[in-house]
Amino acid sequence: MPITRQLILALCECVEQTYNPNLHSDKLLTQLLQSNPHWELDERQYVVVNFYHMVRFRRLIDYLLEHHSFGSESIAKWAACSLIVGQTWPEWFDHSEIDEQSMQSSIARAEADLKLSYPNWLYELCEQQIGEQWPVIAAALNQPAEQYLRVNTLKTTLPEVIALLAKDNIQVVEIALPSHSALKVESNSHLFRSSAFQSGFFEMQDAGSQQIVPFLQVKPGQKVVDACAGAGGKTLHLAALMENRGRLLAMDIHEHKLDTLKQRAKRAGVHVIETRAIQSSKTVKRQKDKFDRVLLDVPCSGLGVLRRNPDTKWHLNLENIDTLIALQTEILQRYSQMCNVGGKLVYATCSILPAENEHQVERFLENNPNWELEESMTLLPGISSEFDGFYAARLVRKN
Template sequence: MELNLNKFRSQLKSANLAARTVLQAVFGSGKPADRVLSAWLRENRQCGSRDRQFIGEAVYAMLRYWGLLRKFLPAERLVEIERGEIRLARLELDALLFAALYLDYRNLPAADAIARELGFPWPKPDREARNQLLARAGALGKIFGVDAVFADGDLLPQWIATHLPEGLDRERFLADLAARPPMWLRMQTAETDHLVADLSAAGLSVSRHGKIADAVAVTGRVNLFTLDAFRNGLFEVQDLASQCIGLAAAPKSGERWLDACAGAGGKTLQLAALMNRTGTVVATDIRSYKLDDLRTRARRAGFPNIRTREWDGKPYQGKQAARFDGVLVDAPCSCSGVWRRNPDGRWTLKAEELTDITRVQFEVLTAAAPAVKPGGVLIYATCSLFPEENGGVLERFLAAHPEYTLEDFPNPLTGEPTGGTLQVFSYDGDCDSMFVARMRRQEALEDAAL
């Protein structure tokens, strides 16, 4: 389908303005790109659905491939941008958007239209190259007159390489970082076949996971939140790796569970569903406004077994201790496991922040652990790739708390035993990366703090 050039010029102008706003906020203040872009779109309601789609596509392509795009910039421009000073002329930023869309290689008509507007020839990459992304980057370099060497490692800041875990398939991991992730849903209805049929009828391509019965991946340009199935609480958006955390917890019907760092409550809802809407899941967070989202989601799906309350982060003690059959600590983290979905995080995280992050993780895990009954389960989870946030925090906690031991659970993606800990990488299921550990508290109550 040919583009309407007049309309496309308007879309490009809007994308340019949005990109400028996002770059300034991300690099200048470290604000999350998704929130900045959402706010910009709310303020610019003249942008229709197709405009919004193109703007999001272009902005996220720019962030996803920033490590390659930055090599096209003069040194002084790059320094300015990465400290939040966006002094690019409109044509300069249009050129970056063209390069981002070309690297993304999905909306080529838009990339071609920008190239023609700017008077650029169409790039000619080496079609025999093993890595076509890098070949496209090289072809762009010739157009921009830049003599640079491109590598897949450019998709991450250099300091991160030394923090990646052993056993990571680096080539597959970097290939995933260069690609958009799919949208995973968790079905929360017994009539899953009917829901799959309804999603397909709405125009979505639906793929069920081979091992996790309630997990489906969907693709297609359909607004999920307008569907009756969503309004009726029949599904929630929840990544496949995130669903593995609830399955590692494996709560039983009638139990009492605490989701200590619930946030918007995706895992709270999963726990409540796994308990067949019986028992109780108490969701807490130090950010009380986050729990408002959970309350809305719980009402929409009609969950009777979810309670919410604010938690100040102080240790559970006295009458508040030893009251739960299970406690989930989905700890605040670097979010390095969701960089496919939030590529701006690759460029805003600083190495020195990891020390503070791991300190907070240990403190939160230590504070929540006394809430577990003797014989109960403690789950520690992050959406991080970094060993210091995962095994490092876990080993330190176990050394300080001998009343807890690791407990084996099956890998939800394969059924294989885990030995008590599981690191999910993106290529394990075309998903985010997550870490989860399952611990059991011994039956005898020996914790002196209680």
């Protein structure tokens, strides 16, 4: 694929906008792709990969530009990023005056000082809470995200999806997970244009995320609530494991996200879901003692999914995290009342911080002796998982 200067210019112009604290990378990238429908698949994927590289290594890129010249200022960030990730420059780019060996030495020296291109406060916070494992996790979170699918077992099987995608020249392989529904995407592809996607045969979902719902141990016919449902990725997974039988209530404070869930449920052939917007504390109180299973996938820092959302580390601050921790504590205390005696609750985050995970559960158990911890699960990229970072704790209500 020829990498044109026009392609790089469009990419760099978009990356410049990510420095605005009020703009988020995912929306900017979506706008860029939508405004260039003429780009071929390879060009689009090149832009996506390099866009996230440039956001991910923003601090290191800025350091290199401050101390070295990369020729044309308009595409300098891309050139510096290419050097950092070991990517070949196209023939049209004049790099005759760039001392690559000197710059590689610069990168090696700067990485430690620049905390692997993390903000100092964030790197130090994670180091304090996680300890000696943090540098390994930090490096793993600086890698590009792989693509994973969750097969919708209400409509199809893994072999059928693999065969259908192959017809569209999309190669996938099965990943061994408890739910037996995960596929890893191995080839460049138009996934969402495939007949399998249009038929509701799969959803895009990280393999780490796919381990949360089975951890709740749901069964067909049960009464289940996904109390922080959002757009419903885990709600749809719950419906599949419930085999479309029982009661499944999806709740969220954002009505528009529940509307998206309804559309996704229709495509997936799910008819067991009822949605309800949380308008006040009374909405939750009315559901007291009504459910066999409660999923609390609470709002969190998102530090476990930095591979997918690298700009999170540039938007977060200590005040944000403190606010999130307070909100998590409140949600766990109030929403747990929806679980009946003998029922089970899973508290989950896509964070790697103990303050959002183990410490929250420990505090809850200290204040609620009628609950006990049955099992917990921690997925740490680079340590215990090749997927995104997640935490889940399954609690049982005794009385």
